[in-house]
Amino acid sequence: MPRLFILTLSLLPWIPVVPCWVTTQNEVSVLEGGSITVPCRYDPKYANHVKYWCRGSMREFCTSLARTDETSSTNPSKDKVSIFDDPAQEMFTVTMNNLKETESGWYLCGVELGNGWKADDVAYTKVKVIHGMSVENGMVSGEEGSSVTVQCLYSERFRESEKKWCRSGGWSSCLSAGSEGSYEDTSVAISDDRTGTFTVTLKKLQMRDAGWYLCSAGQQQVAVQVQVTPRASTTEPVTSPPPPSQSAVYLPPPKPITKESWSSHRYMLESVAVCSSLLLLVGLAVLARKLWILHR
Incomplete structure (x- = not known):
């Protein structure tokens, strides 16, 4: 029983404390040969503490890779690992360059507390180093007549592989950068920097250029x-007709003759004809009577 009590006391410094005063990204993915920058945020009370970056899934056994109390390089972009603390932003950042697939795994941002009775505050992140290809933007858009650029990223093992730009649906449409690492015609330009990126520029876009394309390196x-929007129209403004002069007289247009209007007109004509016939008959009767009286 006493041994169990002593063991419990010895483990207390390593039991996680809530809340966490250090936070970072849960996961970071990068192509082999590429670089990552991981932000590690901390509570203001840790502004003057030593920060560190180490590899491992347990803080007790992780391998230290960089510390803020060690001499920093003047050219962190070329260092394998570099660390920079910015107390004003309450954050320190870690940069790792030229990553290999074997360097995938768990890493942690840590703040050293220097207290044997309390474990350092840390935050874990998982780094995935993969080989293959990716693009900075999976969809690009430009106006008809303009140009768009696509950044195709590839991992280190494809540095010497042939780079191609293809229209989806047919390999016969592929354009290759060739051994020189470049290609250009009136509509497409390809340039391979041989360090992890080849750039494709589509020039003088036309509506028929819209569709799906493939960046290719080796078998990847x-x-x-690619989306193409119509060119903005430049039609002349529509002007209204001049107002009519005061002397002009405008008559309304004649109403069209419809079946209903024609029936109405026919009814009126028939009525006039009947009335005329009756008047004629009455007139003839009156005339005949007068002639009959004169004859007597």
């Missing part, structure tokens, strides 16, 4: 959608 491919 990644899809890109």
Whole structure:
């Protein structure tokens, strides 16, 4: 029993404390040969504490890779690992360059507390180093007549592989950067920097250029959608007709003759004909009577 009590006391410093005063990203993915920058945020009370970056899934056994109390390089972009603390932003950042697939795994941001009775405050992140391809933007858009640029990223093992730009649906449409790492015609330009990126520029876009394309390096491919919007129209403004002069007289247009209007007109004509016939008969009767009286 006493041994169990002593063991419990010895583990207390390593039991996580809530709330967490250090936070970071849950996961970071990068192509092999690429770089990552991981932000690690901390509570203001840790502004003057030492910060560190280490590899491992347990803080007690992780391998230290960089510390803020060690001499920093003047060129962190070329260092394998570098760390920078910015107390004003309450954050320190870690940069890792030229990553290999074997460097995938768990890492942690840590703040050293220097207290044997309390464990350091840490936050874990998982780094995934993969080989293959990706694009900075899976969809690009441009106006008809303009140009768009696609950044195709590839991992280190495809550095010497042939780079191609293809229209989805047919390999016969592929354009290759060739051994020189470049290609250009009136509508497409391809340039491979041989360090992890080849750039495709579509020039003088036309509506028929819209669709799906593929960046290709070796056997790896990644899809890109190109959208083309119609060129803005430049039609002349529509002007209203001049107002009519005061002397002009405008008559309303004649009403069209419909079946209903024709029936109404026919009824009126028939009525006039009947009335005329009756008047004629009355007139003839009166005339005949006068002639009969004169004859007597």
